[in-house]
Amino acid sequence: MENSPKVYKSTVxxxxxxxxxTIVEPVNLYECQISTGCFxxxxxxxxxxxxxxxxxxxxxxxxxxxxxxxxxxxxxGHGVMFINDLFxxxxxxxxxVTKWAKTxxxxxxxxxxxxxxxxxxxxxxxxxxxxxxxxxxxIEPGVYAGNPARFKRKIx
Numbered sequence: 001m002e003n004s005p006k007v008y009k010s011t012v013x014x015x016x017x018x019x020x021x022t023i024v025e026p027v028n029l030y031e032c033q034i035s036t037g038c039f040x041x042x043x044x045x046x047x048x049x050x051x052x053x054x055x056x057x058x059x060x061x062x063x064x065x066x067x068x069x070x071x072x073x074x075x076x077g078h079g080v081m082f083i084n085d086l087f088x089x090x091x092x093x094x095x096x097v098t099k100w101a102k103t104x105x106x107x108x109x110x111x112x113x114x115x116x117x118x119x120x121x122x123x124x125x126x127x128x129x130x131x132x133x134x135x136x137x138x139i140e141p142g143v144y145a146g147n148p149a150r151f152k153r154k155i156x
Contacts, residue, residue, distance in 0.1 A: 018054065032064075035072070053107065067102035071124065074105060077113035084119055112145075125155060 010026035018036030023029070027040055031048035034040065038052055041060040046052070050064050053072035058064070061079040068082050084100040085093045093099035101119030105111075109122055112130030122128075122138045129145025129152075138144060143152045 024060075041078075059113070066097070067100055067119070068105070069103070070105040071107035071109060073108045075110040077111055077115065077130065079114045080111050081116045083116065086119060127155065 010028050011030065012023065012027065013030045015029050015031070016033040018034065018038070020036055021034055021038050021040070023040045024042045026042060028045040029040065032046045032050040032052070034046070034052045035054040035056070037055040039057040040046070041058060041062070043061045044058055044064070046058075046064045047066045049066050051069045052058070053070055053074065055072055056070055056074040056076070058076040059078040062076055063081050064070070065082050065084045067084045070076065082103055084103070086101060088099060103117055103119050104121045106122055106124030106126065108125050110127045111117065112128050112132060114131045115128050116133045118133070118135050120134055120137050122134065123141060125141035126138055127143045128134060128149060129143065131147070132145050132149040133147040134144070135148040138149075140151065142154045144150060145152055
């Protein structure tokens with residue numbers, strides 16, 4: 001008996017693209033919307049139902065899970081992780097979408113490398129420092145950093 005693994009190749013499937021989009025493979029993009037002027041770096045996964053706004057740049061090794069909407073003119077740094085399962089019932093939702101929560105990112109938002117974004121709303125004109133963990137809604141423009149991310153200063 002042979003022990004052959006199932007191998008899934010990286011893919012771009014059922015994606016709605018605007019014009020002038022750049023993708024650096026390998027990537028996994030499926031059933032999502034990528035708007036005009038976007039850049040998607042290598043080793044990025046963008047899942048079903050995600051919407052990426054105009055002129056947004058997503059750097060390598062980033063994971064954008066279902067139920068995420070990212071605005072226009074955003075910068076998503078290397079290794080940013082979006083989370084949609086908060087283990088509300090004490091364990092993983094195991095793919096039960098009804099137990100997941102959504103994330104909305106406004107326009108002109110910069111998420112620093114290795115940030116983790118839990119299901120939150122982040123208003124427009126925000127900078128999240130590298131390595132930060134965003135656990136609560138951000139309703140005031142400015143710079144935020146830390147674990148959990150906290151307001152540091154206004155943007156000049």
